Amino acid sequence: MTIAIPILVFLLISGIAAYHRMRLITWTILMAIGLGACWLLGAHQTTTLVLAIITAVVAVPLLLPFIRKPLLVAPLLNVFRRILPPLSQTERIALETGSVGFEGELFTGDPDWQKLLDYPRPELTAEEQAFLDGPVEELCRMINDWEITHVHADLPPELWDFIKKNKFFGMIIPKEYGGLGFSALAHHKVIQKIASISSVVSSTVGVPNSLGPGELLVHYGTKEQKDYYLPRLAVGEEVPCFGLTGPFAGSDATSIPDYGIVCKGTWKGEEVLGVRLTFDKRYITLAPVATLIGLAFRMYDPDGLLGDTRDIGITLALVPRDTPGVEIGKRHFPLNSPFQNGPIRGRDVFIPLTQLVGGAEMAGKGWNMLNECLAVGRSITLPSTASGGAKAGAVVTGAYARIRKQFGLSVGRFEGVEEALARIGGKAFTISALSQATAAAVDRGDVPSVPSAIAKYHCTTMGREVASDVMDIIGGKGIILGPRNFAGRNWQAAPISITVEGANIMTRSLLIFGQGAILCHPWVMKEMKAAQEKDRKAAIAAFDESLAGHVRFGISNAVRSFWMGLTGSRFGKVPGDAYTRQFFRKLDRYAANLALMADVSMLLLGGKLKFKESLSGRLGDVLSHLYMASAVLKRHHDEGAPEADKPLLAWSMYNSFHVIEKALSDALRNFPIRPVGWLLWALVFPLGRRAEAPGDRLNHRVASLLMTPNEARDRLAKGVFLTPCENNPGGRIASYLPLAVQAEPVERKFLKALKSKGIEALEFDAQLDEAVREGVITAEERKLLEELRRVTLDTITVDEFDVHELRAASYYDLPGAKREAA
Structure with a gap:
């Protein structure tokens, strides 16, 4: 002993x-x-x-340093330099321009949760709230999505005028230049609300406030450029677009073949030094109607007119629409969601150096500029669009599932429908929290490279899943397009968000973990900088310090992973209340698991790791769900930890835990070095996998929450357009829910009389008359059933058209087209 x-x-x-x-x-x-x-x-x-x-x-x-440095640190530095993965220019700039927020805490394996909860609660100013309640509400009332998407394939002139007059294009432009000067949170809220009624209008408003000339000029423009262009952009006198993607360069933007040659040319009647451009761009939102084109190209100076550098690099320019040689105006037609999108081409297009964003001094710095703006733009527009669609889908579909009946029972009471409703509610709750969290990060001054990739990928992916579940529940109501359809266009548009601003497959498998593993790791970036230090003594000193921290970090995460796996994460000091502490402790465990897996993967695979996209994607899923769960918990506490929200909170947490453990399991089972995978399994899952997806009882609670008027449902609906007007079928359906609930006892009494043959009439009105005569219902209850019948018909009725109404107007303009009588 x-x-x-x-x-x-x-x-x-x-x-x-x-x-x-x-x-x-x-x-x-x-x-x-x-x-x-x-x-x-x-x-x-x-x-x-x-x-x-x-x-x-x-x-x-x-x-002892005199022993440690020559015998251990120096040889390890040599090894590290050999295994250090080569970085492309794209990757290097992405790492240099990004900043790290709370996502960095997740990579430590021991997050400071109090730091998360201490972030200020995101709140709108009085001016921003007034804009949402005034112009945004009015804009939503004006939107007729059916006419936009089917009749006009564009916004009507009065909508364009309203958007420009009320400075929707100038939300991010400072007030000193005539813009609204709104916060990122306000930008998010505006896009979210508009997207809940029309994705076409939300993209039209979103793009000028996202990646484009406005944002680039605010950050990098010369004084002259700002003074001239920003006031015009703010009021819509200039409509911007930005040309980045081309046929041969999409995700790898640094490989763009579009070029500009430094030369002399004529501009406004004077000979000046400038650039002669040749370019071919596609998928450019607002291009068909844009008056000012932001353009990315590679700049060359073969004659040395600017200096000794011949290949200057990626550069950004401002090209007026009417510049000779510019071809613009044609449209793409993205999945029956006809927002203004099209190609831009140009050959021998001359512009002066004063049209380069930031002037000649910023030539060659275009990718750095774009990378910062891409991160900010991805944090707002696409996540906010997904949030608006998902939240509206949740509350409207919940009402529909209560009102729509089959076999005498609300369809939402069937367990199969309950599962889908629960997914809709839980994912809408998560998307809302995640999109708000990334907007808040921008307002804190971060350039959230990793969170923006997480938000873009997961908000749009979950948004598509919500749209699919909505379509499954409402059935025929969803597939018959027309003014009464509140879901079909959203479902059609979902793949667009999946594709743009970096396709989701690439975002998941390359960006999230690829950037996060280096940018967010507490020691790897320091070690990389030490390895790049040319002074050997300084390099050894810097590497010595970071290596010691890294070793301590790695051993700690191995021990923490094993201990918390063994104890089920039941111990540990975390913030929160009695209910949420269990979730914080679980996330502590998964953060340690991620840090351990990331360290081992980078150590053993080195530069090969970036080609192991399945492994990177799975570890990216772990990081993403850690960040999402953090965002959900943060917002729950910001809201005062309401009791009524617990089903939604629990669904989101258990879903993330399940996905995290599955991702870890798949990564370990397929780890390239099998014995290492077995050892890591023993540390990560000493008692095996335990997390399960949300169960039937929890699904029932979430589904019931969506189908019943309550404060949690109202909170979920906050920020979307639900005004029950003629052009908003979803808003009308949502408004019918209280009446449907009130009428259910009377309806059950009436249906029971019908089944018992106590009422013999066949027509509904006659049945009501007989029910009143027989004393089955009162005269007041009859009025209630009549009103229920009316709203039910409005809820379930679909549109029908004459043949000519479904043909595109241009059909009749084609040569030789056969005209049919209306």
């Missing part, structure tokens, strides 16, 4: 020191005290002596 005591002391001190990330000197002192006590108290002296020798062998060379 005395042999076991020093061994237990050794393991206990080592485990506690590793778990709490104590420094080597602290571990050495504690071990000396512990083993000294064992010696004095008569524990097995040989075992105690052996363990003391092991401690000395480990501690002495590592604690």
